[in-house]
Structure formats: structure tokens, C-alpha cells
Amino acid sequence: MSTLRAGIVGGGFMAEVHSRAIRSARGVPAALASSSPDRARAAAERLGIESAADDLDALLADPSIDVVHVCTPNRLHLDQALAVIAAGKHVICEKPLATSADDAQRLADAAREAGVVATVPFVYRFHPMAREARARMAAGDAGRLLTINGSYLQDWLLTETDDNWRVDDGLGGPSRAFADIGSHLVDLTEFITGDRITRLLAVTRTVFDRRASSAAITTEDLAAVVVETAAGAVGTLLVSQVAPGRKNALVLEVHGSAESLRFEQENPEQLWIGRRRGSELMLRNPEELGDEATRLSIIPSGHALGYQDAFNAFVADSYAAIRGELHEGLPVFDDGVRAARITDAVLASASSGTWAEI
Numbered sequence: 001m002s003t004l005r006a007g008i009v010g011g012g013f014m015a016e017v018h019s020r021a022i023r024s025a026r027g028v029p030a031a032l033a034s035s036s037p038d039r040a041r042a043a044a045e046r047l048g049i050e051s052a053a054d055d056l057d058a059l060l061a062d063p064s065i066d067v068v069h070v071c072t073p074n075r076l077h078l079d080q081a082l083a084v085i086a087a088g089k090h091v092i093c094e095k096p097l098a099t100s101a102d103d104a105q106r107l108a109d110a111a112r113e114a115g116v117v118a119t120v121p122f123v124y125r126f127h128p129m130a131r132e133a134r135a136r137m138a139a140g141d142a143g144r145l146l147t148i149n150g151s152y153l154q155d156w157l158l159t160e161t162d163d164n165w166r167v168d169d170g171l172g173g174p175s176r177a178f179a180d181i182g183s184h185l186v187d188l189t190e191f192i193t194g195d196r197i198t199r200l201l202a203v204t205r206t207v208f209d210r211r212a213s214s215a216a217i218t219t220e221d222l223a224a225v226v227v228e229t230a231a232g233a234v235g236t237l238l239v240s241q242v243a244p245g246r247k248n249a250l251v252l253e254v255h256g257s258a259e260s261l262r263f264e265q266e267n268p269e270q271l272w273i274g275r276r277r278g279s280e281l282m283l284r285n286p287e288e289l290g291d292e293a294t295r296l297s298i299i300p301s302g303h304a305l306g307y308q309d310a311f312n313a314f315v316a317d318s319y320a321a322i323r324g325e326l327h328e329g330l331p332v333f334d335d336g337v338r339a340a341r342i343t344d345a346v347l348a349s350a351s352s353g354t355w356a357e358i
Contacts (some may be wrong), residue, residue: 004319005030007059007089009080010071011043014094018069019047020308021315027067033059056080060087067117067322070094073171074179078103081118085110090117090322092315095183096343097336099173104340108333119318120336122187124250125329126313128284128293128305129271133254133261134192134329135290136273142256145193148227148235149253152185153246157221163212169219175343176219178204181250182239182346183339187331188252189237190338192263195229197342199357202226202349207242223346248307269304292328 004027008015011034022029033053034040040052053059059068060083067090070080078098084091091111097120098104111118124130136142156162166172166180173179190196204220211217222240229235243249250265253272260274271282285301286294296313299305317327341358349356 003028004066004322005064007031007033007053007062007065007068008047008049008071009033009056009059009068011039011047012071014071015043015069016047017308017311018071018092018315019049021312022069024312025316025319027315027319030065031059031062056083060084060089065089067092067319073165074099074173075171078107081107082110085114085116085118088114088116090318092119092121092318093333093336095120095122095336095339096173096175096179097333097340099175099179101337101340101344104333104337108337111333117318117321118333119314119321120331120333121311121314122184122191122331122335122339123307123310123314124184124188124265125191125331126296126310126317127263127265127268128289128296129268129282130188130192130263131293131296131329132271132282132289133252133263134194135292136259136261137193137254137256141259142254142261143258145195145229145231145233145254145256147255148189148193148229148233148237149255150185150189150235151238151249151251152181152240153238153243153249154181154241155244155246157211157241158244160208160210161212163214167211167214167217167219172219174219175347177221177239177241178223178346179340179343181241182223182225182237183343184250185237185239185252186342187335187339188250188263189235189254191329192252192261193229193233193254195231195233197227197358198230199355200225200227200342200345200349201355202346204346204350220350223350225346225349265307268306268310295327 044052070093207221253262262272345356
């Protein structure tokens with residue numbers, strides 16, 4: 001399997017991102033299935049995919065396909081990823097892995113039993129400076145973790161005329177903002193700190209219960225969460241898809257007893273290191289970085305790496321795992337289960353008004 005042949009399920013924006021990453025990882029985007037044969041053909045032509053399959057069954061029947069990327073609405077992930085696993089193929093499934101923690105666990109268990117590589121794109125782990133923050137925490141440079149301040153803010157659903165399939169709980173599941181982008185925030189929080197959230201108190205809001213073509217909306221536009229961790233740190237997480245001017249503002253700041261670390265996804269080439277004296281802005285420079293950050297710095301400093309580069313690195317590491325080479329930090333289905341458990345806890349806490357244990 002020196003050259004992996006990939007199938008894609010879905011033909012939207014994420015399928016486009018995945019197709020670029022497949023090529024970057026020296027794979028072949030060989031087949032695409034969508035909601036209908038016509039849509040599959042149109043998407044395959046637009047994305048330069050070798051062939052269009054009539055449906056997922058036809059794609060899975062192709063013995064030349066090694067790995068399948070599931071890039072469909074959230075409610076479809078469970079059945080489609082289970083079918084991929086049952087066919088004995090490796091799987092990369094978009095997040096949220098499933099619309100409940102129990103369903104996500106089913107997927108992780110099935111992948112483990114089948115012995116296939118199964119990963120989920122928590123791609124912000126693959127920014128070199130996020131890895132550098134993780135390395136500094138693990139080395140003890142920051143001291144004892146005290147507090148966490150994280151947010152993920154967007155504005156693409158700011159007005160009631162903005163609409164998307166994700167607002168429909170029949171397609172996206174019971175959580176929207178937190179499942180969609182909050183899952184990235186909690187994954188990055190636990191990944192960088194090496195600490196786990198043990199309980200939380202959440203408030204959610206649905207700003208618009210009607211949109212352009214959607215009515216009786218119950219999924220949240222925003223969530224505010226207070227968290228406690230296993231090591232005794234406390235923190236706040238704010239997630240919103242109705243924050244004017246914020247496009248993809250994922251920010252994580254952690255405060256240790258010796259120093260603070262701040263990573264901003266929209267400024268991924270830098271890491272702020274805060275100290276009582278001598279704070280600094282550390283720029284991506286492989287000559288100064290730890291091993292993992294250096295490995296992911298595929299071009300020299302001063303040449304900016306961005307979102308697609310992080311996504312490419314995730315797919316490259318997924319494909320390396322298929323070939324038997326496992327790199328540190330690869331997010332697998334168990335990580336998708338973890339994010340789903342925290343999402344379920346957010347919904348439970350917001351509904352009851354009480355703390356939820358994880």
C-alpha cells in the first residue's frame with residue numbers, strides 16, 4: 001500500500017478539504033459517493049476525483065479502495081462509518097464522530113474489533129505551535145496548571161436569514177455549536193494541557209428558533225461552560241456561531257504557576273508565552289522548537305502554515321498509521337468518543353442547570 005486509494009462520501013466543503021489533503025499525503029482520490037448518483041458525478045468532476053459511485057455500497061464494493069473519508073451530515077456518520085468498517089476498510093470520519101456518546105462508542109468499538117485505522121479530524125492539533133504549547137506543558141515549563149480560558153467564535157450564523165443543514169437536529173444532532181466547533185476546543189484544551197475535564201456547568205442559547213428555511217430550531221447558537229479538571233484547574237469555555245466579526249477565532253490560553261501559553265488559530269505561526277517578567281512572542285522557527293513541532297514545520301519559518309496545512313498533516317499521519325507508522329498525537333475514534341461525552345455533558349448541564357460529571 002505504498003499509494004493509498006481513497007474514497008470520499010459527501011461532496012461539500014469538507015470533501016473538498018479532504019480531497020486536497022489526500023493528494024498532499026500522496027494518496028489517490030479514487031471515488032466519490034454522494035446523496036445521489038447525479039450529485040456524485042458533479043462533485044467528482046468538480047474535485048477531480050477519478051470516478052463517481054452510485055452510492056456508498058458501490059464505493060465499498062470496489063476492492064481497490066483502501067480508506068474512506070466520511071464527510072456527510074452528522075446523523076449519517078454512524079451508519080456510514082459502520083458500513084466502512086464492516087467492509088474492512090480504514091476510515092476517517094468527520095467530527096462530531098456521532099450525535100451521541102453511545103453511538104460514538106459503538107464506532108470506536110467496531111473499529112477496534114475490526115483492526116482498522118479509524119481517525120477523526122481534530123486538525124488544530126497539527127499546528128506546530130499548538131504542539132509546542134503541548135510540549136512545554138508536558139516538560140513542566142508552565143508549572144502547575146491553574147486556569148484555562150478558551151473560546152471558539154464565528155459569525156456565519158449571525159442573522160436569522162443565515163441557514164444551514166446543521167441547525168436541523170434531524171441532520172446535525174441535538175447539539176450544533178458545541179458539537180461542531182466546541183468539540184475542537186475541548187479536544188485542543190485536553191491535548192495541550194494533558195489534563196482532562198472532569199465536570200462542567202453549562203448554559204446554552206438558541207438565538208433564533210426560526211431561520212430562512214428552518215423552523216422550530218432547538219440546536220444552540222452559543223454555549224458558555226465552566227470546567228474543572230482532574231488536576232484541580234478551573235476554566236471557562238465560550239463557543240458561539242453568532243459573534244460579529246469573528247470568522248474562525250479558536251483561542252486557548254492556559255495559565256500555569258510559572259508561565260501562561262496562548263495559541264490563536266487565526267495566528268497559528270506564533271505562541272505567546274506569558275511570565276511575570278519577560279513575556280515573549282515565540283514565532284515558528286524549527287531551530288527553536290521541540291521535536292513534534294519541528295516535524296510538522298514542513299516549510300521554513302517565515303512561510304506561513306495554515307488550516308489546510310494542518311489538515312494535510314492530519315491525513316498524512318492517518319495514512320502513515322495505515323502503513324504501520326504511528327506518530328504521536330494522532331486523533332483516533334476514542335478521541336471522538338471523548339468529545340461526544342463532553343458534548344452530552346454540556347447538553348445535560350444546560351438542561352438541568354446543575355453540574356455534570358464526565
